[in-house]
Amino acid sequence: MPESRIARPDLAPEGHRKITWAWSAMPVLRLIQERSRARRPLSGITVGACLHLEAKTACLLKALKDLGATVAATGSNPLSTQNDVCAALVEEGISVFSRRGMDSSEYRENLSAVLSLRPNLLIDDGADLVALVHETMPHVAEGILGGCEETTTGIKRLRAMEKDGVLKFPMIAVNDAYSKFLFDNRYGTGQSVMDGLMRTTNVLLAGKSFVVAGYGWCGRGIATRAAGLGARVTVVEADPHRALEALMDGRDVRSMEEAAPIGDFFVTATGNIRVIRKEHLERMKDGAILANAGHFNVEIDIPALEELSVSREETRANIETYTLADGRRLHLLAEGRLVNLAAADGHPIEIMDLSFALQLLSSLYVLDHPSLPAKVLPVPGDLDSSVAELKLESLGIRLEVLTEEQKAYLESWKE
C-alpha cells in the first residue's frame, strides 16, 4: 500500500463502485488515456494533486497512474473529500492524505505530506499546493517542472504570484480554456449548486426569491438553473458590464443591501471576501437560506453571523441554523463551504470529463515542453479544441466542414 493518511479504509468497496460509475460517463478522458497508454508518458514522474477528492477526480488520478505516474493527492477543501473514494484510491496504489472534516492544521499537514513526496508536476484546485511550496518548501520547487490549475480563484492567486515575481515554474490555466469555463463553470456549477441546495434542504425553489451574488460564468449558471426551477432571480454584481448583462438576461439586479430583505435563498459565487456581511444579515427574512459556491468559505461573513446570533444548532445534515436575538432564524448550508461539493457530489460527471481531459492534456503538454517560462500560461488552443471535438465525437455529432472557398473568404480582406 502507498504511504497514506485516510479515515476509513473499510469503505473502499463503495468508493470503487462510485469510481466505476463515473468512469462509464467519461468518454473523453478514457479516449485520451487509451491514446497515450502505449508510450507511458508519465513514467518516472510523480504527480502531486490537491483536488476535490470524489469519484470523478479519482478517475483522473487513476488515468495519471495508468500512464506511468506515481500519484499523491490531498483534498482541496476540508468538506469535499469523500472517505470511501479515498479508500478505493489507496487500494489502487495512490497515496492519499485527506479525510472529510479535516481541520485547518491537518489540511496543511496533508498538503505538506504530498509535497514531501517531491512531485515533479502539480495539479491544483485553488492554488494551495503551489502557494505552500513557495511559502514553506522552496527546495521542493526545484524538482517541479510545472503544473495546472483548475479554478478561477487559483488562477487569481497564481497571477498575483507571477506579478510579484515569485512564481518559480509554469502553471497552465486550465480554468481559462473554453472547454472548461463554458461548461464546468456555467452548466457544472449551475446543476451541482441546485443539487446541493435540494439535497440539503428538500425545499421548493419555485416561486421563491433567489439571490445570486456574482455574475461570472458560475453565477450565470446558477441564475439560469434557479430560474429554470421557477425561482425569481436577483443578481448582485459590482461589475457594470456583468450587471447589465444580468439585467438583459431578464434578472432583477440590486445591491446586496437591497436584496438582503427580500431573499429566500442567497448563493455567493464571487471569489471575493465578505460579500454577505453583518449589515446584510441583520436585514434578512426569517428562514433565509445561505450558501456559498465560491472556492473559499469567506464570502459569507460567518463570524458576523455568530456574533449576531444567540444560539446555533444543526437542524439537518449540512444545515446550521443561527437564531438571532429577535427570534429570526438564518440557515447556513455546509458551513459556508462550496455547497455543490460539501453537500453534494460536485459537478456532473460529463462536465468533469471535459475539465479533467484538459488537466490530463495540459499535464502532458508541460512534460513535453520543458522550457516553458515560469508564468501562468493558457491551455494551447489546439488542445482546448480537441477536448470539445472528442466530446462531440463521443456523442456521434458531426461538425460542419468549411469548404476551401469559405476558408479563403474568411482569410481575405477583398470582397
Ligand code: ADE
Ligand atoms: N469535482 C471534482 N473537482 C471539482 C470541481 N473543481 N468543481 C466541481 N466538482 C468537482
